[in-house]
Amino acid sequence: MRPNARRTTLADIAQAAGVSVATVSKVVNGRGDVAPHTRVRVQELLHRHDYLAPVFRHTEAVESPTIEVQFKGSLKSYVAETLEGIVDAAAESGAAVVVSKASGAPHWARDLVSAGRRAVIAVTSVHTAAHLKELARSGLPLVVLDPLHLPDSRVHSVGATNFAGGLSATRHLLSLGHRRIAYLGGPAEAICNQARMHGYRAAMEAEGAPVPDGYVRPGEFTYETGLAGAAELLGLDRPPTAVFAGNDEIALGVVEAARARGLRVPEELSVAGFDDTSLARMASPPLTTVRQPLREMGAAALRTALRLASGEKAESHHIELATELVVRASTAPPPS
Incomplete structure (x- = not known):
């Protein structure tokens, strides 16, 4: 709107639409007692005149x-x-x-x-x-x-404190004696995923545990990413003994991929997740995870x-x- 231009009023919209000001007011306030074709005509005029309801x-x-x-x-x-x-x-x-x-x-x-x-x-x-x-x-x-x-x-x-969460999950796996720990995460560009991954890397570096090529894999925050990513990780010449997953859905995909290869969780592969949704508590076995206070x-x-x-x-x-x-x-x- 130009600095000195007159602001469009409900009366202007009503006159252009051929309806009453009360009808236009009902459309602006989301009332349901307006005929559909009238509502559409009024909304088109509101958009055309750049009208903002106060x-x-x-x-x-x-x-x-x-x-x-x-x-x-x-x-x-x-x-x-x-x-x-x-x-x-x-x-x-x-x-x-x-x-x-x-x-x-x-x-x-x-x-x-x-x-x-x-x-x-x-x-x-x-x-x-x-x-x-x-x-x-x-x-x-x-x-x-x-x-x-x-x-x-x-x-x-x-x-949430994603870096601290990634750090604590990886430190837990390291404290159990794991050194071959992989990270299977969400989208590479997602800042929450980056923070979790950097927390993982910081813990590995502080412990002097190497991160081999192929041990860090981005994906989506989905069960399918866990299935596919874990299948690739477990097919490596030196597969990980533990996987830290970027969320609980990925972690459950990892558990299923391990089961499909005949590996027992946690006896032969440890899995940790992130979020602590209801899925983590209902999983078999129940999932070690980083709790985000979602509610x-x-x-x-x-x-x-x-x-x-x-x-x-x-x-x-x-x-x-x-x-x-x-x-x-x-x-x-x-x-x-």
């Missing part, structure tokens, strides 16, 4: 803010547990939460504003530079949980989003919560 002025929005929570891909255990923390914290604070899958639709941020959303929480970073630009224009603050990439300066984030991370993200939505400054641009090693039955001394 949601922060509504008493109802201030008393009961609504936060949009977005995730990408399937609803995995990691996502479900962080969502539980977000929802519990929202219930305590009197806020409402709407959960959706990340959308690439045009004007998606403006649609969220029109629907009365006050902030966005992304479970892992699912937003491109174009998304961030639209969020900035719409005035919606964004909080990213466990970001995959270095957050933009406009983004607040919540994560607490979700709650911290919700509190940060509410603070930003009310116009306050967040306590920190990035919040890191402590990790903790949880030792179960999937790790043991190496075979003699």
Whole structure:
């Protein structure tokens, strides 16, 4: 908008659409009692005129803010547990939460504003530079949980002490007597994966334990990465006696790959994971893993989003919560 240009009003939109101001107001506030074809026509005009709803002025929005929570891909255990923390914290604070899958639709941020959303929480970073630009224009603050990439300066984030977690898991395996320890992780460019891998390397270096070529393998944070990566590791001339996996899903894939080769866990191969989701506790054997406080991370993200939505400054641009090693039955001394 030009500095002296008149701001588009609801009356302008109503006149262009041939409807009442009350009807336009219902569309802006996400009310359901509007005919579908009328809603589409009004939304098109709102977008065309670059209209932003003054949601922060509504008493109802201030008393009961609504936060949009977005995730990408399937609803995995990691996502479900962080969502539980977000929802519990929202219930305590009197806020409402709407959960959706990340959308690439045009004007998606403006649609969220029109629907009365006050902030966005992304479970892992699912937003491109174009998304961030639209969020900035719409005035919606964004909080990213466990970001995959270095957050933009406009983004607040919540994560865990990934380096310390990688260090503690590897030190545990070293304390059991393992020296041939491999790291099977997530995407190479993901900052959480890099931190876990560097923690692993730091522990190996401090102990004087070599890391042979092929012992560090990136992938995705999926069960399939564990299956395929472990098959390659266990096929080496000198296979590892222990594998530290970048998350619990990868670790379970490693356990299955070992079983398929006739190897017993932990008697012939120790396996450690990261996250401490419900999968780790239900695994056979139960999984040694690094606990990320997923519910607490979700709650911290919700509190940060509410603070930003009310116009306050967040306590920190990035919040890191402590990790903790949880030792179960999937790790043991190496075979003699």
